[in-house]
Amino acid sequence: xTGPVRDPEIPDLLSLQQATTELRxxxxxxxxxxxxxxxxxxxxVGTSIAFRAAxxxxxxxxxxxxD
Numbered sequence: 659x660t661g662p663v664r665d666p667e668i669p670d671l672l673s674l675q676q677a678t679t680e681l682r683x684x685x686x687x688x689x690x691x692x693x694x695x696x697x698x699x700x701x702x703v704g705t706s707i708a709f710r711a712a713x714x715x716x717x718x719x720x721x722x723x724x725d
Contacts, residue, residue, distance in 0.1 A: 670711040677709045
């Protein structure tokens with residue numbers, strides 16, 4: 659029996675909580691504010707917000723260059 663097949667056209671996504679943790683922000687609200695101001699691209703999925711994992715990695719590298 660095989661598992662679900664991943665669609666290669668859909669990028670890896672992070673939830674608001676996952677992205678907040680990855681960026682080491684103090685709160686989800688900090689990231690949510692940046693999203694609402696249009697500083698970070700994301701997409702609403704139902705009542706949640708998702709971010710491209712690659713974008714979060716780029717932001718992390720820019721904001722935390724020594725990590």
